[in-house]
Amino acid sequence: MIDNDGFRANVGIIICNRQGQVLWARRYGQHSWQFPQGGVNEGESPEQAMYRELFEEVGLKREDVRILARSRSWLRYRLPKRLVRQDSKPVCIGQKQKWFLLQLTGAESRIDLAASGHPEFDDWRWVSYWYPVRQVVSFKREVYRKVLNEFTVTALNGQQSTPFKGKPEGGRPRRRRRNR
Structure with a gap:
């Protein structure tokens, strides 16, 4: 669904573990890493889209997670001009995203990047909360900064955290196995 301004409705998903780390995933066959995200289909609520994308991208089901927070508003980013497909109608110039912060309640072993049969990611790891920014x-980057700032207190179990402005502290990622 692309709105009148050219932004595609999308959900972003931040999955955290009990140590306050977040799931960071590598795009299939690429060197770029990101949080799981995906489009909202016609007639689908953002929450319905989130659960669908959660399974399609990382193999987790509703019973494997608990919603801790939702972003207050839609957050937008523009695509670089080289990524805008001018030949598609309507033209999509970026994404508007509703974000969800989820607590992994199921076993980590439930994460399965190939669950849907069409993997979007080929590797994942737990990283420190600010590492993705x-x-x-x-x-x-600006959307990530805003949403992580919004979710900070909830994600870090009420611990105070300075809003991100510059370089994040720490953050050597902990490697996880690949799904093949």
């Missing part, structure tokens, strides 16, 4: 592609 510096590592995501530049055009998504």
Whole structure:
């Protein structure tokens, strides 16, 4: 669904573990890493889209997670001009995203990047909470900063955290196995 301004409705998913780390996934066959995300289909609510994308992208089901927070508003980013497909109608110039913060309640072994048969990711790992802000592609960085700031207190179990402005502290990722 693309709105009148050219932004595609989309959901973003931040999955955290009990240590306050977040799931960071590598795009299939690429070197870019990001949070799971995906489009909202016609007639689908953002929450319905989130559960569908959660399974399609990381193999988790509703019973494997608990919703901790939802973003207050839609957050937008523009695609770089080289990624805008001018020949498609309507033209999509970016994404508007409703974000969800989820707590993994099921076993980590339930994460299955190939569950849908069409994997979007080929590797994943747990990283420190602020690590993604510096590592995501530049055009998504401001949205990541905003949503992580919004979710900070909830994600870190009420611990105070300074809103991200510059370089995040720590953050050597912990490697996880690939799904093949």
